[in-house]
Amino acid sequence: MGEYADLRGVRTWYETEGTGEPLVLLHGGLCTNDTWGAQRPDLAAAYRVFLPERRAHGHTPDVAGPLTYRDMAEDTVAFVETVVGGPAHLVGWSDGGVVALFVAVARPDLVRGVVVIGANFRPAAECFVDPGMLDAMTPEGPDLAFFRELYEAVSPDGADHWPVAAAKVLDMWRTQPTLTTDELARIQAPSLVMSGDDDLMTLEHTADLYRAVPGARLAVVPGASHLVPLEKAALVNGLIRDHLTQGEVETMLPVRRAHPRSG
Secondary structure (H helix, E strand, C coil), X not given: CEEEEEECCEEEEEEEXXXXXXXXXXCCCCCCHHHHCCCHHHHHCCEEEEEEECCCXXXXXXXXXXXXXXXXXXXXXXXXXXXXXXXXXXXXXXXXXXXXXXXXXXXXXXXXXXXXXXXXXXXXXXXXXXHHHHHHCCCCCHHHHHHHHHHHHHCCCCHHHHXXXXXXXXXXXXXXXXXXXXXXXXXXXXXXXXXXXXXXXXXXXXXXXXXXXXXXXXXXXXXXXXXXXXXXXXXXHHHHHXXXXXXXXXXXXXXXXXXXXXX
């Protein structure tokens, strides 16, 4: 069961589970908390897991105006400050990963660790393997049928609002995010960048994200797509847990992580 919190004028639905250090799961675009089904039990065994649904997603109503990652990041900051009550680990998938990046850039004091899965920091035209895929997507088309069913089942705005919400998300994907590498360089939390080896984002873009975040770690999961948390749940969950508990990485032959020699 979940409940609502009024945050920045957005009546935000969230759920909680487990005990331990706080960990916030940030779902993907057009998704609900149901898509974390393969991660929730595992992570809740070790953490106090918080699952907010963002504006125009799931049980959380839409608000006037376009959707932006910056607005959703500010909503998430308010959630961490108000509901979580202090710094938390952020684990974001797809759009949730983008939101996690924005939060980590703007409010490093609220972020203990970061895991972003299938995330991008530039708009679709600059990072998608097939940017033209968005041209074929419409709110009533077959490509979004799965997401439409998720939305219609729980949205307080009603099924009739789906075309509005879906159009906002599609517009956002075409023009956002617009993070720079200088902004990403401000992230202080230990960060893991993860993707499937056949993700929506190019491997080159994923590598650029990895290189831009100081001290980041990289995991490209073989035989997986943008749905890697569902396809390789046990591996993904293990990578998340290892990252959040490992501390500083020590390897036998460090190159990027080699400390500068003195003298």
